[in-house]
Amino acid sequence: MRRTARLLAGTALAVAAAGFLAAPAYGESDGGGLEVYPSSVVPGGQVTVNTSACGDGGTAAGDASAVGAGAFTLAPTTHAGDAIGQFRVPPSAQQGTYEIDATCAEGGREVSGDLVVTLTAARGQVQPRGSVKTGVGGVMGPDPVQTAAGVAALAVAAAGGTWLLHRRARGDGI
Structure with missing residues (x-):
């Protein structure tokens, strides 16, 4: 029993340590990269x-x-320390x-972020338009x-089916 408890406790500790080591270091991102939203966009979309x-x-x-x-241009916002910009x-x-790049006006620091251009919408699916030509026809x-x-x-x-079932239930036969 003790051996099983030690094994489970050791495994839990190892998993927690691995999760801590693999977790992103948010403190390091305060220096800032370039955040791109949405990270995936269709041609013609606003970023x-x-x-x-x-x-x-x-x-x-x-x-x-x-x-x-x-x-x-990226300009300061009301959110402390952030500069924001948009493009289509x-x-x-x-x-x-x-790769989307930005260079700070003071100090010349360069940051970059990735933008993925796809042909289908990431958030909402592209809805089909028109009818399907199956050869069977439709309601209208x-x-x-x-x-x-x-x-x-x-x-x-x-x-006719209802009438036949009614006759059979009465015993008249088919």
């Missing part, structure tokens, strides 16, 4: 970037030319991962006369 690397009231010059969006991914952008298919004839045939079959 917001922010960084705390430039300090309180700091500004930065952003560069999204890798994706074809060109230069943009061109509709002609190709699928792939692009191309010919309303055929649809009405089909509905009438189903109604006759249902009425």
Whole structure:
């Protein structure tokens, strides 16, 4: 019993230590990288970037030319120490991962972040449009006369089946 308890306690301690060592060091990110939101976008989408690397009231010059969006400005916000900027991914952008850069106005510190351009929406799925050509037709298919004839045939079959079941239940036979 003691051996099992020691084994379980040792395993739990090892797992906790591994989790602590693998956890991201948030204190190190205070120096700031470039945060890109959303990190995955479709061509034509709006992207917001922010960084705390430039300090309180700091500004930065952003560069999204890798994706074809060109230069943009990061300006201070009400959120202490953050500079924020926006750009739009061109509709002609190709699928792939692009590096977005920013250089602080004071000190010239450079930070970067990754932007993934996809052809499908990450958040909401692209909804299909139009009808599916299966060859079977639809409820309101191309010919309303055929649809009405089909509905009438189903109604006759249902009425006939009900009548036959009623006769069989009374004992009249089929």
